Amino acid sequence: MLADRDALLTAAERIIRVEGPAVTLDAIAAAAGVTKPILYRGVGDKDALVQALAERLVARMTDEVTTMVAAAKGPRDGLRRLVGGYLALAARDRSLYLYVTAGGSNGDRVQQALLLADRTAAGFAEGIAAFRTAQGADPSVALAWSYGLLGALHFVTLWWLRDGTADTDGVAEQITGLLWSGLGGERTGT
């Protein structure tokens, strides 16, 4: 039927949204109107599928969050929008987010966990380095900080998605506080 890579990936996203992140490759193939071998020819094995979906998800999230951040007044507000945006988008694409962050076929566990982060860290690092340089601080921390930030965002997202108790804005504000001012405490206002 429709065998091109893009259509396959789109179908995969659709069915993951519907069936949840535990969906099987057979089901994904079926959802695309083809059978497994076609899926394999089109996108590769499960790890490749997860990776491809991660790329698309990252692209979309980056896009939207970038737009949000661009409208910020000041760096702290930018961070606040980034955190809020991340939470909101992860929640919107919940199943997909989970599929991509925990879906892999257990080849390399580390790789799996860092999939999303790897595709995002470079961009983060760039922003961080620029900001640090601008304020006369050492920019060499950028990459490590990127992974730290992404880890914090990821865990908070999972926790918040699971427990569903706290409201988005509250959590976003709290995490922004942590990431902006650190445990040491605020410098000026809230």
Place this chain on the structure above:
Amino acid sequence: MLADRDALLTAAERIIRVEGPAVTLDAIAAAAGVTKPILYRGVGDKDALVQALAERLVARMTDEVTTMVAAAKGPRDGLRRLVGGYLALAARDRSLYLYVTAGGSNGDRVQQALLLADRTAAGFAEGIAAFRTAQGADPSVALAWSYGLLGALHFVTLWWLRDGTADTDGVAEQITGLLWSGLGGERTGT
């Protein structure tokens, strides 16, 4: 042979260290000198095993890190020791750490990712709440911050374990900087 829960878990830890985190339940049972059904009777299914191992690992790490932190001069130094300790201990028990953070049998993916964090967050939150109260700040952020901190630690650990480029102390210092002072920048000295 030796069928009590503790012996099973100890054997599991041993074989995981030797064979790496991809080890199978059959292999674990064999390592304990028993067969799978005994393993099941003793500790339950794979999720239960992972959970039990997580508990032991958390207990050990908490223990050692607590000792390290106790010797700190001042809160920032305490955080620095916590970060360094976390990295060092995760590296020492690398395979086990990976087994526990990514091992589960794909039941609930969220649960899996947060396993370690869940068993640690409460303790963290207590410390954070106390510290915040002491400095006259709002302690209600404690739980969210705990997950944020643990996420940051986890991702940085994975990244650092995988790439193995940066030296422990450098990374620990950088992450301490992020967590203590935030993106906003340092208040006083480095």
Place this chain on the structure above:
DNA sequence: GGCAGGTATCTACCCGGAGTAACTTTTGCC
């Protein structure tokens, strides 16, 4: 000491999902 009953353990299986080989259909070309 030998035997019944119960318990502990192992063997041998099922099940489901990833991944693939080999057969079949369709399509385009002469």
Place this chain on the structure above:
DNA sequence: GGCAAAAGTTACTCCGGGTAGATACCTGCC
């Protein structure tokens, strides 16, 4: 119309988690 190549499907294998039923062992009783 016949034939070759491409595209697709069926029907497997393989592997790991999980379990049912057979088996060996151990205990208490006569």
